[in-house]
Amino acid sequence: MNIDIPALNTKIGDKCADCPIHHRAVCAYCEKSELMMLETMKSYSNYAAGDTIIMAGDNMKFVGSVVTGVASLSQTMEDGRRQMVGLLLPSDFVGRPGREYASFDVVATTPVTLCKFERKPFEKMLESTPQLRERMLEMVLDELDAAREWMLLLGRKTAREKIASLLMIIGKRQNSLSPFDMNSGMKFELSLTREAMADYLGLTLETVSRQINALKKDGVIELEKKRHVIVKDFTRLLDETGDDADGGYVI
Amino acid sequence: MNIDIPALNTKIGDKCADCPIHHRAVCAYCEKSELMMLETMKSYSNYAAGDTIIMAGDNMKFVGSVVTGVASLSQTMEDGRRQMVGLLLPSDFVGRPGREYASFDVVATTPVTLCKFERKPFEKMLESTPQLRERMLEMVLDELDAAREWMLLLGRKTAREKIASLLMIIGKRQNSLSPFDMNSGMKFELSLTREAMADYLGLTLETVSRQINALKKDGVIELEKKRHVIVKDFTRLLDETGDDADGGYVI
DNA sequence: ATTTTTGTTTGATCTAGATCAAGGCGCGAA
DNA sequence: TTCGCGCCTTGATCTAGATCAAACAAAAAT
Numbered sequence: 001m002n003i004d005i006p007a008l009n010t011k012i013g014d015k016c017a018d019c020p021i022h023h024r025a026v027c028a029y030c031e032k033s034e035l036m037m038l039e040t041m042k043s044y045s046n047y048a049a050g051d052t053i054i055m056a057g058d059n060m061k062f063v064g065s066v067v068t069g070v071a072s073l074s075q076t077m078e079d080g081r082r083q084m085v086g087l088l089l090p091s092d093f094v095g096r097p098g099r100e101y102a103s104f105d106v107v108a109t110t111p112v113t114l115c116k117f118e119r120k121p122f123e124k125m126l127e128s129t130p131q132l133r134e135r136m137l138e139m140v141l142d143e144l145d146a147a148r149e150w151m152l153l154l155g156r157k158t159a160r161e162k163i164a165s166l167l168m169i170i171g172k173r174q175n176s177l178s179p180f181d182m183n184s185g186m187k188f189e190l191s192l193t194r195e196a197m198a199d200y201l202g203l204t205l206e207t208v209s210r211q212i213n214a215l216k217k218d219g220v221i222e223l224e225k226k227r228h229v230i231v232k233d234f235t236r237l238l239d240e241t242g243d244d245a246d247g248g249y250v251i
Numbered sequence: 252m253n254i255d256i257p258a259l260n261t262k263i264g265d266k267c268a269d270c271p272i273h274h275r276a277v278c279a280y281c282e283k284s285e286l287m288m289l290e291t292m293k294s295y296s297n298y299a300a301g302d303t304i305i306m307a308g309d310n311m312k313f314v315g316s317v318v319t320g321v322a323s324l325s326q327t328m329e330d331g332r333r334q335m336v337g338l339l340l341p342s343d344f345v346g347r348p349g350r351e352y353a354s355f356d357v358v359a360t361t362p363v364t365l366c367k368f369e370r371k372p373f374e375k376m377l378e379s380t381p382q383l384r385e386r387m388l389e390m391v392l393d394e395l396d397a398a399r400e401w402m403l404l405l406g407r408k409t410a411r412e413k414i415a416s417l418l419m420i421i422g423k424r425q426n427s428l429s430p431f432d433m434n435s436g437m438k439f440e441l442s443l444t445r446e447a448m449a450d451y452l453g454l455t456l457e458t459v460s461r462q463i464n465a466l467k468k469d470g471v472i473e474l475e476k477k478r479h480v481i482v483k484d485f486t487r488l489l490d491e492t493g494d495d496a497d498g499g500y501v502i
Numbered sequence: 503a504t505t506t507t508t509g510t511t512t513g514a515t516c517t518a519g520a521t522c523a524a525g526g527c528g529c530g531a532a
Numbered sequence: 533t534t535c536g537c538g539c540c541t542t543g544a545t546c547t548a549g550a551t552c553a554a555a556c557a558a559a560a561a562t
Contacts, residue, residue, distance in 0.1 A: 141347055144395045445510065455549075
């Protein structure tokens with residue numbers, strides 16, 4: 001078997017024919033689902049907000065990608081301290097080919113639809129499809145870079161910088177914006193609770209609340225309905241992240 | 252070209268015939284160096300402590316692996332705040348096939364010998380050698396897991412837990428120990444300055460100094476010559492990390 | 503052998519963010 | 533329409549770790 005899969009080169013923002021989502025990676029194969037179905041046994045699952053999709057230590061039966069909703073990748077210490085180590089938005093890949101057991105919890109933050117493939121058949125496909133493996137490697141390298149950016153945030157940024165960075169990342173991602181447009185404002189839904197944000201940023205929920213309201217008071221953002229953010233002053237928000245003006249934020 | 256490279260399955264601790272180091276990944280190809288030399292143009296470089304090996308933004312001319320010494324992967328903010336995002340010990344891979352530019356600084360912490368391959372030929376080899384790509388993917392997945400473990404440390408651990416975790420990681424790695432032996436003590440060289448440790452842990456050097464001396468006073472470790480650590484009570488140190496007794500620390 | 507330089511310890515003080523403690527504000531259920 | 537329950541806000545207080553400031557130790561450099 002050696003099928004040419006042009007969709008492998010799918011970039012963020014391209015649409016996949018089958019799934020109504022922005023695919024950047026693996027689920028791009030859905031386009032070939034008639035072909036792949038046979039051996040990958042694709043299926044969809046829905047999860048309610050708060051559901052644990054995968055627990056650390058679980059035997060990983062499937063890999064897949066997020067179709068709708070937001071899930072989080074997190075770690076919990078025995079005494080309850082929790083750290084989110086990844087945010088899974090639509091098009092993000094879930095699971096690890098070649099890994100028998102999960103290292104982290106995957107929890108649905110909002111209602112989530114997942115597009116699943118059984119792991120074993122997927123791994124077989126991976127073996128026979130060099131482009132897929134290549135794409136996989138590229139994807140994981142991106143994740144690694146993102147994780148390392150996040151380490152800077154966790155280790156060295158102030159609470160305000162952390163919040164600004166989070167807003168930038170989610171806003172940009174949701175608006176599928178390149179690093180250089182939008183000098184005007186942007187508007188997006190922040191589908192995380194204050195607690196989830198705190199777990200992501202290594203803060204307490206009280207500090208998150210205070211900092212968000214401080215940014216509001218300072219006229220950098222506006223809030224409507226608590227979860228809808230309007231960035232009034234984009235350049236200012238970027239400043240507040242503490243990052244170099246040019247770089248990064250392409251997650 | 253389709254050479255079988257059994258060394259690809261080299262595990263941590265196995266010796267490579269050519270380089271006098273423990274290879275777990277790519278440099279395992281040195282075993283095949285006669286064959287590969289032609290197109291990969293392997294070479295060695297030495298760096299003094301403090302030398303910048305690669306700067307963020309540099310055009311990456313090579314990939315390679317650390318043969319001797321310790322290097323660090325780090326990020327610096329405009330105002331000088333620095334966060335280490337990875338520690339490169341002997342056998343660790345440096346660089347990113349498929350990436351034109353470096354995302355992070357690589358700095359020699361101690362004198363370092365690097366085994367280098369030009370990136371382009373290496374990438375070509377990667378294309379023609381599926382096992383190599385597979386190995387590469389596995390390696391990057393490990394790094395990603397390690398980065399995420401570190402995110403928990405940075406976001407949620409106390410200063411004391413951070414120090415204990417660092418000592419565990421370096422000690423275990425240097426002694427090539429599996430997670431289950433050594434109920435007695437262990438001894439190792441801690442080749443990082445207090446400042447480097449601080450940059451790694453998201454602390455100040457004063458706090459690092461105080462916490463190390465606190466662990467000494469509490470009888471968990473002993474110090475000889477400032478950079479040589481003797482872990483007196485291994486179980487105790489493990490406790491102090493805050494981690495589950497069983498898990499992880501296989502970097 | 504003596505001066506620099508570079509790294510480490512230790513103390514005193516300060517502060518960002520944590521912790522503790524009420525209230526408030528939707529919103530779905532009854 | 534009111535009750536209850538998840539979120540969110542806001543205030544008061546506390547504290548781990550940062551910051552500031554010396555002095556000390558060990559290794560280079562002269």
